[in-house]
Amino acid sequence: MQQDTNTIANSNSFALASKVKDYFQLIKFTLSFMVVFSTVVSFLIAPNEANFDRSKIISVLLLFVGGMLITGSANAVNQVIEKDTDAMMMRTAKRPVASGRMSPAEGTIFAIITGALGVFILWYWFNYQSALIGLFSLFLYGFIYTPLKKVNSVAVLVGAVPGALPCLIGWVAAFGDHPIIWLGGWILFGIQFLWQFPHFWAIAWLAHKDYTTAGFKLLPGDQGPTKFTALQCVIYSCLMIPVGLLPYFVGMAGMTSMWILIGCNLWMVYKSIILFRNMDVKSARMVMFSSYFYLMIVLLALFANRIV
Numbered sequence: 001m002q003q004d005t006n007t008i009a010n011s012n013s014f015a016l017a018s019k020v021k022d023y024f025q026l027i028k029f030t031l032s033f034m035v036v037f038s039t040v041v042s043f044l045i046a047p048n049e050a051n052f053d054r055s056k057i058i059s060v061l062l063l064f065v066g067g068m069l070i071t072g073s074a075n076a077v078n079q080v081i082e083k084d085t086d087a088m089m090m091r092t093a094k095r096p097v098a099s100g101r102m103s104p105a106e107g108t109i110f111a112i113i114t115g116a117l118g119v120f121i122l123w124y125w126f127n128y129q130s131a132l133i134g135l136f137s138l139f140l141y142g143f144i145y146t147p148l149k150k151v152n153s154v155a156v157l158v159g160a161v162p163g164a165l166p167c168l169i170g171w172v173a174a175f176g177d178h179p180i181i182w183l184g185g186w187i188l189f190g191i192q193f194l195w196q197f198p199h200f201w202a203i204a205w206l207a208h209k210d211y212t213t214a215g216f217k218l219l220p221g222d223q224g225p226t227k228f229t230a231l232q233c234v235i236y237s238c239l240m241i242p243v244g245l246l247p248y249f250v251g252m253a254g255m256t257s258m259w260i261l262i263g264c265n266l267w268m269v270y271k272s273i274i275l276f277r278n279m280d281v282k283s284a285r286m287v288m289f290s291s292y293f294y295l296m297i298v299l300l301a302l303f304a305n306r307i308v
Contacts, residue, residue: 018101022096022101022102025094025095025096026072026075026076026079026095026096026097026107027068027071027072027073027075027114028072028075031071031075032068032071032072033068034292035067035071035163035166036064036067036068036071036166037296037299038166038167038299039063039064039067039166039169039170039173040060040064040170041300041303042166042168042169042170042171042185042188042299043059043060043063043170043171043173044060044170044303044306045171045184045188045252045253045299045302045303045306046170046171046184046185047306047307059125059126059173062125062126063125063126063170063173065118065121066118066119066121066122066125066126066134067118067134067169068118069114069115069117069118070114070115070118070119070122070134070135070137070138071118071166072114072118073110073111073112073114073115073118074111074115074137074138074162076107076108076110077108077111077138077141077146078141078142078146079096079098079107080097080104080107080111081142081146082098082146082214083097083098083104084098085150085214085215085216086098086214087099088213088214089210089211089213089214090210091207092210115135115138118134119131119134119138122134122173127173129172130173133165133168133169133172134165136162137161137162137165137166138162140158140161140162141159141162141163144158145158145159145162149216149218150216150217151217152217153217153218153220155217155218156197156200156204156220159196159200160196160197160200161193163192163193163196164189164190164192164196165189167185167188167189167192168182168185168186168188168189170185170188171184171185171188172185183250184247184250184252187243187246187247188247188302190243190246191243191244191298192295194236194239194240194243195240195291195294195295197232197233197236198236198237198268198272198287198291199287199288199292199295200218201218201219201229201232201233202233202275202284202285202287202288202291203288204218204219205225205229205275205281205284206285208224208225220232225279225284227276227279230272230275230276231276233275233276233287234269234272234273234275234276237265237269237271237272238269240265241262241265241266241269244258244261244264244265244298245258245261247261247302251307252302252306252307253301253302253305253306254305254306254307256301256305257301257302257305257306260298260301261301261302264297264298267290267294268287268291271290272287274286275287
């Protein structure tokens with residue numbers, strides 16, 4: 001009898017752990033964490049958030065939770081809509097909805113609850129402006145960018161908007177009632193907006209076969225990974241250089257961070273040029289990994305060298 005009880009308990013624990021794992025996959029936790037990281041750091045870069053006290057710590061935690069809920073909701077919508085195409089690709093076939101472990105109805109209910117709760121947290125604790133931007137970002141990613149991926153590669157341009165809005169959300173959460181000083185948020189938005197093109201095209205280069213199988217049109221050229229795609233990575237990496245100078249020239253951050261941003265931007269240009277010259281998977285992978293480090297270093301440099 002005791003053995004049966006232990007067996008049932010172990011089975012229930014396993015089922016609970018599996019369900020939690022499925023929800024983590026549904027919200028794409030690692031991706032969501034990276035997105036919300038930019039939200040929180042942008043919030044902290046804002047001058048009136050320079051001094052930490054108990055209230056600021058609570059605000060950071062609530063902003064993180066609210067951001068994770070909204071981003072997780074958008075990713076859940078994405079997986080419900082793309083359940084059939086996810087099932088066709090090796091890298092996504094084991095996602096909970098695509099694999100059948102979770103029903104589309106459950107995924108939809110989860111997306112509604114998490115999205116509504118995330119928007120409520122931003123509205124109640126911060127301001128309605130950040131909440132509305134968060135809601136717009138969720139809608140644009142889940143219902144415009146997601147279906148557009150099968151229509152035209154302009155989807156990457158559309159998807160870069162909700163991909164960069166977390167920076168603006170973080171800034172506006174600090175300055176919601178003062179749109180005249182949203183400039184810093186728009187600059188951070190611009191940095192992350194341009195960053196996404198070499199970042200995402202490097203990923204699309206590596207996953208081209210999977211994306212083609214699913215019918216996604218995510219590279220700028222119709223012929224797959226070409227010189228044109230690599231050239232676009234170079235162009236957008238170059239555009240990141242002047243935008244990276246703006247935090248210094250508008251008085252957001254000091255000269256130290258400016259030189260760090262210049263160095264990071266030149267590194268992205270260099271890696272993109274290597275991709276253009278070599279046209280191989282190894283170079284595309286280096287662009288992808290460099291972009292991950294780029295965003296983290298740039299945001300932390302702006303935070304550490306912010307002008308209060």
